[in-house]
Amino acid sequence: MINADLLFDLTLILLxxxxxxxxxxxxxxxxxxxMFIVFGxxxxxTWARLGAxxxxxxxxxxxxxxxxxxxxxxxxxxxxxxxxxxxPLQHIASLTxxxxxxxxxxxxxxxxxxxxxxxxxxxxxxxxxxxxxHPVTAVLLNFRAWDTLLELVxxxxxxxxxxxxxxxxxxxxxxxxxxxxxxxxxxxxxxxVGGYLLWSGSHAPGGAFQAGVVLAAGVVTxxxxxxxxxxxxxxxxxxALVLVGVALFSLVAATxxxxxxxxxxxxxxxxxxxxxxxxxxxxxxxxxxxTLLVIGDTEELAA
Amino acid sequence: xxxxxxxxxxPLLLAGMFFFISGTLGVLRFPDVYSRLHxxxxxxxxxxxxxxxxxxxxxxxxxxxxxxxxxxxxxxxxSATACQLLARHQREFDSDGGAETSASQKPEEQHDxx
Numbered sequence: 459m460i461n462a463d464l465l466f467d468l469t470l471i472l473l474x475x476x477x478x479x480x481x482x483x484x485x486x487x488x489x490x491x492x493m494f495i496v497f498g499x500x501x502x503x504t505w506a507r508l509g510a511x512x513x514x515x516x517x518x519x520x521x522x523x524x525x526x527x528x529x530x531x532x533x534x535x536x537x538x539x540x541x542x543x544x545x546p547l548q549h550i551a552s553l554t555x556x557x558x559x560x561x562x563x564x565x566x567x568x569x570x571x572x573x574x575x576x577x578x579x580x581x582x583x584x585x586x587x588x589x590x591x592h593p594v595t596a597v598l599l600n601f602r603a604w605d606t607l608l609e610l611v612x613x614x615x616x617x618x619x620x621x622x623x624x625x626x627x628x629x630x631x632x633x634x635x636x637x638x639x640x641x642x643x644x645x646x647x648x649x650x651v652g653g654y655l656l657w658s659g660s661h662a663p664g665g666a667f668q669a670g671v672v673l674a675a676g677v678v679t680x681x682x683x684x685x686x687x688x689x690x691x692x693x694x695x696x697x698a699l700v701l702v703g704v705a706l707f708s709l710v711a712a713t714x715x716x717x718x719x720x721x722x723x724x725x726x727x728x729x730x731x732x733x734x735x736x737x738x739x740x741x742x743x744x745x746x747x748x749t750l751l752v753i754g755d756t757e758e759l760a761a
Numbered sequence: 762x763x764x765x766x767x768x769x770x771x772p773l774l775l776a777g778m779f780f781f782i783s784g785t786l787g788v789l790r791f792p793d794v795y796s797r798l799h800x801x802x803x804x805x806x807x808x809x810x811x812x813x814x815x816x817x818x819x820x821x822x823x824x825x826x827x828x829x830x831x832x833x834x835x836x837x838x839x840s841a842t843a844c845q846l847l848a849r850h851q852r853e854f855d856s857d858g859g860a861e862t863s864a865s866q867k868p869e870e871q872h873d874x875x
Contacts, residue, residue, distance in 0.1 A: 634849060640842045647835075 470507065473500050491529045498522030511663035512594045515655070519671035520748075527678065528752050589729030590660040598665065599733045603722045607707045610740060614704055617747045620754070621691065633683040641683040648676030656741050660730070666703075666737045670744025677749045689749065696746060703743030707736055766818045773815030780808030794851045802844040806837050 477500060481493035502518035505511075581593050581601065588596035598606050652672040659665030680686045689696060710732055715721040724732050787800025813833045817826035 634846065636842060636845050636849070640839075643838070 467507065470500065470504055474504065487533055491526065491533060494529065495522050495526035498526065512665065512668070515663060515668040516671070519668060519675070523675060524671060524678075524748055524752055531752070587726055587729075589724065589726075589731075589733050592659065592661050592663070594663065595659050595665055595733070595737075599736060600724065600729060603707075603711075603736075606740075607704070607711065607722070610704045610707060610743065613744065613747050614700065617700065617751055620751055638683045638685060641679045641685055645676055645680060645685075648672055648679075652676070652741070652745075656737060659737055660734065666740035667744055669741045670748060673741065673745035674748035674752070677745065678752050681749070681753050689753070691750065696750075699742050699746040700750065701743065703736075703740040706739040710736060770815040770818040773811050773818070777808045777811030777815060780804045780811065784808060795848055798844045798848055802840045806840055809833055809836055 474497065477493050477497040481490050481497055484490040484493055498517060498521035501521060502514045505514035505517055578593075581597060584601070585591065585593060585596055588600040590596050590600070652669045655664040655672060656666065656669035657664075659669070677686065677689075681689060691697065710724075711722045714723055714725075718725055781804070784800050784804030787804060788797050791797045791800055810833050813829040817829055820826050820829075
């Protein structure tokens with residue numbers, strides 16, 4: 459008798475594998491993108507099933523939502539796809555590579571099965587000193603804050619890279635009245651949910667990336683329905699918003715290295731406030747950067 | 762007290778599953794976009810409502826039940842909006858005589874509503 463949990467997990471695994479294959483091998487690009495979005499949602503479900511709610515939220519928002527929109531709008535801009543040619547040699551090469559990577563990953567993952575992990579205990583011991591009560595936020599913004607700082611830099615570099623390419627679009631079609639009305643309805647909801655996610659990050663799943671994605675999705679919807687004026691890189695408040703996360707984070711890091719105990723080692727009594735202000739700045743930056751990545755500022759370039 | 766609430770939730774959960782399955786069948790079997798939209802939005806909204814009602818009977822307090830009610834309302838409104846937008850896109854596409862870029866014409870608008 460198979461129990462229900464195992465059945466659910468096995469179904470999820472099979473769905474993930476099937477969707478991954480379908481996303482790569484679908485005959486039309488559009489089908490591939492839809493498969494990729496569904497794959498992202500299923501992956502989010504998998505993370506939730508593994509108990510990683512923070513990752514599930516981020517995957518559903520970024521992996522399935524915003525990247526899906528980015529791929530669709532990229533497809534809208536690109537010329538019609540050429541007829542795909544079947545290249546068996548390439549398939550064999552990629553299959554070999556995939557098997558090798560799978561072997562490496564399996565070798566790396568098998569020791570984790572029976573070794574008792576030390577890190578959760580260490581995090582739980584130090585949680586009281588971190589300034590927040592949610593272990594994931596404690597790791598992301600205190601114990602391993604360096605990684606998060608670099609993630610913000612990566613996002614900034616991605617935005618700069620896209621700006622170098624200067625993708626061009628024609629003028630946006632007039633938005634339908636229903637879309638406009640719907641955007642008006644969900645805009646306050648988006649602000650509320652984003653604010654809640656940001657606030658709850660200190661004691662429950664949530665945080666800067668999740669809140670930033672929700673806000674960015676709201677701004678993109680408002681922009682697509684024409685309710686917001688043109689957003690562009692030439693506006694200095696927007697540039698400041700994109701940079702404020704990295705700037706505040708680096709400032710805190712440099713100050714703590716100069717006056718305090720070391721690079722990104724917060725003074726204990728300040729850590730809660732510092733983490734909260736970094737999270738707020740990072741949320742604004744992530745929201746601004748993702749919005750610019752998705753909708754771009756092509757209209758002012760074209761003008 | 763709680764025992765009969767759990768028994769009461771079973772018909773709701775089963776009816777919810779029935780509507781989800783019939784909505785999925787409709788998407789797979791119906792001939793055109795409009796009837797497929799009809800199947801997926803109406804049946805799934807009703808199915809989700811029944812599932813939420815069934816799960817609310819099993820929840821510990823009124824907060825999870827209220828949360829599920831709010832989520833159901835949000836899904837209901839958003840699926841109705843998405844259905845209208847998709848149907849309108851299809852109608853414009855049909856009246857254009859079917860340009861070749863059917864899939865890529867207004868992908869952003871469609872996707873945003875999901």
